[in-house]
Amino acid sequence: MNIRARIFGGKVEEAPLVQAKKPKGAKADTLNSVSVTREEYRRGDTRDGDRHRLPDEHVRVTHSERDYEVQLVNLSGGGAMVEGDFEPMLWDRVDLHLGQNGTIECAVRWIKGKRVGLEFAHETRIDCSVQDRANVLRAVVAKSFPEVEIETPAVEPPTPAPNDEHRGGKRHPLIWSGQIHHDFQSSPCRLRNISETGAMIECAAPLRVGAEPMLELGDSIHLSTTVAWVVGDTAGLAFTKRFDLQQLANARPDVAAAHWKAPSYLQPGMAASDSPWEEQWARMSIGELRQSLEGFLKH
Numbered sequence: 246m247n248i249r250a251r252i253f254g255g256k257v258e259e260a261p262l263v264q265a266k267k268p269k270g271a272k273a274d275t276l277n278s279v280s281v282t283r284e285e286y287r288r289g290d291t292r293d294g295d296r297h298r299l300p301d302e303h304v305r306v307t308h309s310e311r312d313y314e315v316q317l318v319n320l321s322g323g324g325a326m327v328e329g330d331f332e333p334m335l336w337d338r339v340d341l342h343l344g345q346n347g348t349i350e351c352a353v354r355w356i357k358g359k360r361v362g363l364e365f366a367h368e369t370r371i372d373c374s375v376q377d378r379a380n381v382l383r384a385v386v387a388k389s390f391p392e393v394e395i396e397t398p399a400v401e402p403p404t405p406a407p408n409d410e411h412r413g414g415k416r417h418p419l420i421w422s423g424q425i426h427h428d429f430q431s432s433p434c435r436l437r438n439i440s441e442t443g444a445m446i447e448c449a450a451p452l453r454v455g456a457e458p459m460l461e462l463g464d465s466i467h468l469s470t471t472v473a474w475v476v477g478d479t480a481g482l483a484f485t486k487r488f489d490l491q492q493l494a495n496a497r498p499d500v501a502a503a504h505w506k507a508p509s510y511l512q513p514g515m516a517a518s519d520s521p522w523e524e525q526w527a528r529m530s531i532g533e534l535r536q537s538l539e540g541f542l543k544h
Contacts (some may be wrong), residue, residue: 463496
């Protein structure tokens with residue numbers, strides 16, 4: 246408004262005292278008209294399946310009693326993709342070594358050129374002598390599955406050779422899970438293997454090498470640990486004190502499911518039920534495991 250023109254006369258242009266605001270934000274019935282500025286950019290692919298691409302990670306695999314250095318392309322969801330100069334056959338047994346206490350038993354799922362898809366064994370591996378492992382499993386079955394009756398397997402599994410720690414007979418079906426307490430938070434984890442001195446876990450939460458989380462298995466097992474290494478969603482933990490494996494009986498395990506859904510990069514055109522762990526390397530049921538342990542410990 247022009248005050249001088251109002252007093253002395255002249256042309257007056259009417260104008261509102263308060264200017265109308267220009268419309269901002271979303272237009273009617275549209276949400277894509279709002280521009281949201283990112284404060285943090287995506288640092289990696291967080292979609293299911295191909296979660297952990299590791300282009301510069303090299304690891305060791307053992308096949309037919311020979312060691313090979315391979316590139317670990319990715320690691321996720323109970324399997325891995327590796328690339329290297331070794332020539333396995335489908336369903337062959339391969340040991341993948343990620344670090345201290347970091348050996349995972351695998352089966353060859355598919356082969357394409359130099360790339361090999363590996364499926365992890367489902368059960369938690371207990372690293373100790375055959376006798377000690379039998380004692381641990383017997384205590385676990387007696388405490389966690391006392392109602393399960395003994396089943397006689399259709400085919401009696403062969404007796405393991407004295408120097409053969411992991412390859413004889415059928416495989417036990419037990420999987421231990423727990424909680425990892427770190428950085429003022431708690432995250433569920435799966436126990437891939439365990440020994441008196443350490444363990445390997447699978448956990449979606451990021452862990453830092455050198456961190457000192459608490460591993461909780463059940464209500465009565467609390468282990469102080471140090472993170473020794475991290476590869477993808479898998480981490481190696483070193484125990485502060487030696488762990489008595491007999492205590493695993495105080496943490497009820499899960500029983501491996503009859504079928505496991507592999508991540509997409511492990512099953513190109515292959516049914517998830519076509520698993521070597523279900524047929525050639527079949528697992529025992531709890532009843533068969535109890536029968537096997539009763540016979541083994543009588544010798």
